[in-house]
Amino acid sequence: MRNRYRGFTTVNMSGPKTRRVFVLLLLGTALIFSFAGAFAMIQAENSIGSSELSKWTSHISDKTLVMVMGGEIPYLKEHVQASGMEKMVSRLIFELMTSIDFRDPRTFLGRELPMFALFDSEIDVASEDVDYTSIPIESPPPAELEKEILKGLKESESADDPLVQEPAKGGVKTKRVLVYNTHFWESYLPELGKKQPGQASDLNKNVTYLSKHLVKQLEKMGVGAIFTQKQYTWQGSYVKSRKMVQAVMKQHDDIEYLIDIHRDALPRSKTTLVSGQDGKAYARFAFIVGRSSKNFEENLQFARYLHKRINELHPGLSRAVVIKERTNGNNGEYNQSLSPNSILVEVGGVGNHFEETYRSLDILAKVLAEKIHDAVPVSGEPAKP
Structure with a gap:
């Protein structure tokens, strides 16, 4: 209701109609903000993330990026000579369309040579003599061995082949460490009496020996450990070993540490250390951390600790x-989402002996035992040697 008083118009704001208008305005404003917030969230989800943008721009050379940024930052533009501008524009277009940088052979060889793509792995920390030629390499088993595995699986299907578990007899009751081998067929040429790197695979004499040795050493040090094994083929091996590990973890609730032991495909010269302490040969370690794991940061810290303490x-x-992403054939997760204390460790290469790997595993067992004893009291008595 409007009233006039000494030349001024007064409005009664307490009327029912006015109150309804204000309520509607408030509700409308709230709805507008709600829709705007929801739209912004949807756009954020559909937009290119920083990690994706990093991958997209990783193929672009530094000079090309400087040229692009120079459009917004005059200082940078001054350092880009006009004579080379046309070449840089054409190079930018080419790099964006093909992801190829002619000054970096990896950008075009990696697609044609599968093993070459492994050089995209990231070295987090390393010993002084290690470079990208020392990156661990995975190699599939020979076709003949795959056929042998398939034959064995068919024969065991009718018997409902059980999950094989081998806890140390008379050992520590509470099991905190699970040791297994995703690529159980990986072996060592000297132990098989062979010379060709592609022949370093065997269904019986392989890295499962290493897992059993590590379990035995951990038990001696008062750490409950268990070894599990099951045969399967190369294709989808990490999916299959994941199911195996999950089955064991359901039976042993106290398991916190997962150790997946592998053998590197690199030659002996890259994977052997002659100790300055005792003059003996040791099989060198390489720790692999999957960036795609939800526990990436925790597992990375775990690997760094092991690397530092062992050295x-x-x-x-x-x-x-070494950090690996899920790309170019790499698994990038390695079952490490199952525990924040998971690690994949390469023990030696195709040219090492079991004796050399055992020496190294004794040191790994010592470091693991130190960490586990410091983290939580271990129940039970150590197994007798």
């Missing part, structure tokens, strides 16, 4: 901590 005890025994 304090035996300088150079641990080659590196």
Whole structure:
């Protein structure tokens, strides 16, 4: 209701109609903000993330990026000579369309040579002698071995082949460490009496020996450990080993540490250390951390600790901590989402002996036992040697 008083118009704001208008305005404003917020969230989800943008721009050379940024930052533009501008524009277009940089052979060879793509792995920390030629390499088993595995699986299907578990008899009751081998067929040429790197695979004499040895050593040090094994083929091996690990973890609730032991495909010269302490040969370690794991940061810290502590005890025994993404055939997760204390460790290469790997595993067992004893009291008595 409007009233006039001494030349001024007064409005009664307490009327029912006015109150309804204000309520509607408030509700309308709230709805507008709600829709705007929801739209912004949807756009954020559909937009290119920083990690994706990093991958997209990783193929672009530094000079090309300087040229692009120079459009907004005059200072940078001054450092880009006009004579080379046309070449840089054409190079930018080419790099964006093909992801190829002619000054970096990896950008076009990696697609044609599968093993070459492994050089995209990131070395987090490493010993002084390690470079990208020392990056661990995975190799599939020979076709004949795959056929042998398939034959064995068919024969065991009718018997409902059980999950094989081998806890140490008379050992520590509470099991905190699970040791297994995703690529159980990986072996060592000297142990098989063979010379060709592609022949370093065997269904019986392989890295499962290493897992059993590590379990035995951990038990001696008062750490409950268990080894599990099941045969399967190369294709989808990490999916299959994941199911195996999950089955064991359901039966042993106290398992916190997962150790997946592998054998590197690199030659002996890259994977062997002759100790300055005792003059003996040791199989060198390389720790692999999957960036796609939800526990990436925790597992990375775990790997860094192992690398540092091992090299304090035996300088150079641990080659590196290597980060791998889910790309170019890499799994990038390696079952490490199952525990924040998961690690994939390469023990030696195709040219090492079991004896050399055992020496190294004794040191790994010592470092693991130190960490686990410091983290939580271990129940039970150590197994007798």
